[in-house]
Amino acid sequence: MASISLRDITKTFGAVTAVRAMSLDIADGEFFVLLGPSGAGKTTTLRLIAGIERPDRGSVLMNGEDVVDLAPAFRDCAFVFQQYSLYPHLSVYDNIAFPLRAPFRNTPADEIKRRVHRVAEMLHIESKLSRKATALSGGEMQRVAIGRALVREPRVFLMDEPLSSLDARLREELRVELKRLQQRNGATVVYVTHDQVEATTLADRIGILEAGEIRQVGTPQQIYREPLSLEVAQRLGSPSINILPAEWFEGSVHPLAAHVAIRPEDVQLTQGNGAASFRVIECSLVKHLVVAERSGIEVRSRRMLEHAVVPGSQVRFDFPRQHCLYFDQSGRRLAAAHTTTSTASMEQTA
Amino acid sequence: MADIRIKNLHKRFADFVAVRDSSLLLEDGKFVVLLGPSGCGKTTTLRMIAGLEYPTSGTIALDQDDVTYRRPRERDIAMVFQLFALYPHMGVRDNLEFPLRNEGLPRAEIDKRIREVASILRIEHLLGSRVGGLAGGDRQRVALGRAIVRQPKAFLMDEPLGTLDAEFRELMCVELRKLHDRLKTTTVFVTHDQTEAMALADQIVVMNQGEILQADDPEGIYNFPSCRFVASFIGRPPMNFLDVGERVIPGMSTVALDGARVAVPEIHTLADQAVLGVRPEHVRFVDNANGALPGLIKYVEYFGSHWIAEVESAAGTLKAVVDKDLRPGIGDRIGLEFKTERIVLFDAKTQLLLPSATTCKHQPSMSHG
Numbered sequence: 001m002a003s004i005s006l007r008d009i010t011k012t013f014g015a016v017t018a019v020r021a022m023s024l025d026i027a028d029g030e031f032f033v034l035l036g037p038s039g040a041g042k043t044t045t046l047r048l049i050a051g052i053e054r055p056d057r058g059s060v061l062m063n064g065e066d067v068v069d070l071a072p073a074f075r076d077c078a079f080v081f082q083q084y085s086l087y088p089h090l091s092v093y094d095n096i097a098f099p100l101r102a103p104f105r106n107t108p109a110d111e112i113k114r115r116v117h118r119v120a121e122m123l124h125i126e127s128k129l130s131r132k133a134t135a136l137s138g139g140e141m142q143r144v145a146i147g148r149a150l151v152r153e154p155r156v157f158l159m160d161e162p163l164s165s166l167d168a169r170l171r172e173e174l175r176v177e178l179k180r181l182q183q184r185n186g187a188t189v190v191y192v193t194h195d196q197v198e199a200t201t202l203a204d205r206i207g208i209l210e211a212g213e214i215r216q217v218g219t220p221q222q223i224y225r226e227p228l229s230l231e232v233a234q235r236l237g238s239p240s241i242n243i244l245p246a247e248w249f250e251g252s253v254h255p256l257a258a259h260v261a262i263r264p265e266d267v268q269l270t271q272g273n274g275a276a277s278f279r280v281i282e283c284s285l286v287k288h289l290v291v292a293e294r295s296g297i298e299v300r301s302r303r304m305l306e307h308a309v310v311p312g313s314q315v316r317f318d319f320p321r322q323h324c325l326y327f328d329q330s331g332r333r334l335a336a337a338h339t340t341t342s343t344a345s346m347e348q349t350a
Numbered sequence: 351m352a353d354i355r356i357k358n359l360h361k362r363f364a365d366f367v368a369v370r371d372s373s374l375l376l377e378d379g380k381f382v383v384l385l386g387p388s389g390c391g392k393t394t395t396l397r398m399i400a401g402l403e404y405p406t407s408g409t410i411a412l413d414q415d416d417v418t419y420r421r422p423r424e425r426d427i428a429m430v431f432q433l434f435a436l437y438p439h440m441g442v443r444d445n446l447e448f449p450l451r452n453e454g455l456p457r458a459e460i461d462k463r464i465r466e467v468a469s470i471l472r473i474e475h476l477l478g479s480r481v482g483g484l485a486g487g488d489r490q491r492v493a494l495g496r497a498i499v500r501q502p503k504a505f506l507m508d509e510p511l512g513t514l515d516a517e518f519r520e521l522m523c524v525e526l527r528k529l530h531d532r533l534k535t536t537t538v539f540v541t542h543d544q545t546e547a548m549a550l551a552d553q554i555v556v557m558n559q560g561e562i563l564q565a566d567d568p569e570g571i572y573n574f575p576s577c578r579f580v581a582s583f584i585g586r587p588p589m590n591f592l593d594v595g596e597r598v599i600p601g602m603s604t605v606a607l608d609g610a611r612v613a614v615p616e617i618h619t620l621a622d623q624a625v626l627g628v629r630p631e632h633v634r635f636v637d638n639a640n641g642a643l644p645g646l647i648k649y650v651e652y653f654g655s656h657w658i659a660e661v662e663s664a665a666g667t668l669k670a671v672v673d674k675d676l677r678p679g680i681g682d683r684i685g686l687e688f689k690t691e692r693i694v695l696f697d698a699k700t701q702l703l704l705p706s707a708t709t710c711k712h713q714p715s716m717s718h719g
Contacts, residue, residue, distance in 0.1 A: 168543075168545070168586065172586075172587075176649065176651070180649075196654070197653060200651075200652045200653055200654050201651040201652060201653065220652050220654070221652065224654040224674075236654050237654050237655060238655075263654075263655060264655070265655045265656070265674065284568075285569045285572075285573075286548055286568050286569055286572045287548070288631075302655070304631070308569075
């Protein structure tokens with residue numbers, strides 16, 4: 001296992017800068033998730049770590065040692081892709097054993113057998129070992145692909161949207177298994193996704209990636225509760241965070257605040273009419289969601305709902321101050337008296 | 351606009367019964383989703399409505415007009431297969447006009463329809479563009495436009511979003527629903543995806559093995575599932591099921607869960623063996639003392655707005671939605687409480703919902719048989 005450091009990495013493809021002056025430290029044994037939309041530079045970052053791409057500038061360190069000149073095979077990273085690329089003519093057993101049979105590894109036969117069986121057991125595919133890879137379901141195939149990465153016991157796992165092509169139920173199941181496996185093995189994992197659920201449920205820490213740059217790094221809780229910018233605030237949370245004009249808050253907010261943001265689960269619904277009331281657009285008892293509007297601005301409230309409110313009717317919202325985040329005109333977050341900065345900084349050092 | 355009346359519909363393929371004696375009234379202007387796992391008969395039902403299959407027995411009426419054996423073209427219903435399918439080499443206007451030119455409509459009528467559709471979907475400014483250069487959302491609106499330009503009496507859609515990736519699927523769901531709110535054309539939509547169904551439907555028809563298990567609005571299906579199959583098919587994570595440790599009899603308002611007594615809505619029917627059903631968001635953690643069902647936290651996942659914890663109890667394993675401000679830890683011992691009025695009970699043998707004080711008050715919004 002290994003720690004990974006990126007130092008001021010830049011990678012361009014022609015006129016496009018895929019990764020811009022990126023620095024990042026990933027600890028040994030950490031599950032690190034790079035979260036961002038397509039085109040943000042997530043996959044390029046993984047390929048730079050693996051050695052499939054070479055940075056224009058900057059260095060890649062593994063366990064403190066610069067590996068920029070090291071070929072991929074010697075960096076010892078195992079890749080898992082979204083599209084499981086198994087050998088269709090081989091059995092499950094042979095697919096998993098394949099990396100161990102690489103000539104330079106020289107793994108004895110009984111050792112191969114032991115490791116394949118151990119991995120198959122972890123992934124619940126022992127009964128499928130003699131099957132052809134093509135006779136498996138999508139979920140099983142992705143398990144085999146993960147198994148093939150695990151069996152090598154590499155220094156680092158690099159995973160590129162490994163669950164994206166699976167259906168919801170399987171994705172959930174495999175997500176939990178993946179996390180359990182990593183916790184048991186203490187493996188270093190760098191995991192790329194655009195799916196915020198995968199990010200918050202899997203990550204020890206998340207790196208928010210946007211246009212080739214890291215915008216914030218922190219634990220899932222830090223990113224969710226203490227986003228440094230409006231952009232990051234909108235990256236996590238479904239439905240997404242409410243962004244309200246500061247004028248609605250009459251002087252009681254930070255003097256530089258242009259926007260007040262509050263999560264839907266913190267917006268309380270109260271009945272009633274009046275100047276501060278909202279017109280209901282949508283209400284779902286199943287999703288516990290109320291969407292209402294005032295002067296063209298939509299507000300979403302997501303709390304336990306006992307009774308439906310009728311679209312078109314008026315409701316009031318309460319925005320408890322302890323849950324509000326304040327942002328300036330440029331979208332940078334402003335520290336507010338009641339945000340728990342002390343707790344946040346303690347968590348950062350822990 | 352039309353309502354669609356299905357009566358005792360039965361479809362057999364050789365030995366296989368695809369649809370079994372189904373009756374259903376799809377009201378004018380509603381968005382109805384046929385939901386179920388593959389092989390449940392939802393697509394066969396849709397194809398019979400479209401006229402692509404004829405039933406073995408039973409009838410289909412459009413606005414009182416029996417169309418059971420009429421050809422698809424004579425039904426004035428639009429079947430939509432996949433919404434993203436556009437002709438990439440044609441412009442937006444040509445894509446929209448295509449179905450109308452096929453019908454041989456006069457030029458003036460075609461122009462009028464295109465104007466209407468473009469304004470409904472806010473794509474007037476795109477009419478001169480090529481399809482190839484469009485952004486994802488615009489492309490989807492054009493695809494929708496091509497489906498609605500014929501102005502049929504009803505839309506039939508067979509997993510139209512199935513091949514889109516997750517991000518576009520959500521976007522498309524929103525567009526589709528907005529469009530329906532404006533046009534109010536009766537829509538029958540087939541899917542196996544419960545999230546899609548919940549997001550789109552006025553009414554959901556849950557099917558399994560050729561039979562209609564329940565037909566109701568999303569809230570009715572969610573709160574009062576007619577059987578365990580429906581209960582576990584709808585909702586993510588699915589409903590929890592815990593074994594009741596005693597025979598239940600009418601008048602009971604608590605049941606035994608491994609020694610703990612849990613309050614439930616008053617039971618109206620007898621069952622030798624019962625299963626308690628409760629959704630993860632209606633489970634609450636309390637002090638591990640004074641009589642609550644004891645639980646041990648096995649696993650937790652963080653979702654930002656909440657946690658989901660997997661808890662082991664003597665009555666079974668369950669999942670609970672936990673407030674974001676709490677910090678549930680693996681290995682914590684806790685007590686479990688449930689929101690009484692949201693508990694449902696099932697007969698363990700028949701798997702059917704047991705009538706109780708809450709279920710009796712509920713009126714399904716749709717009739718089926």
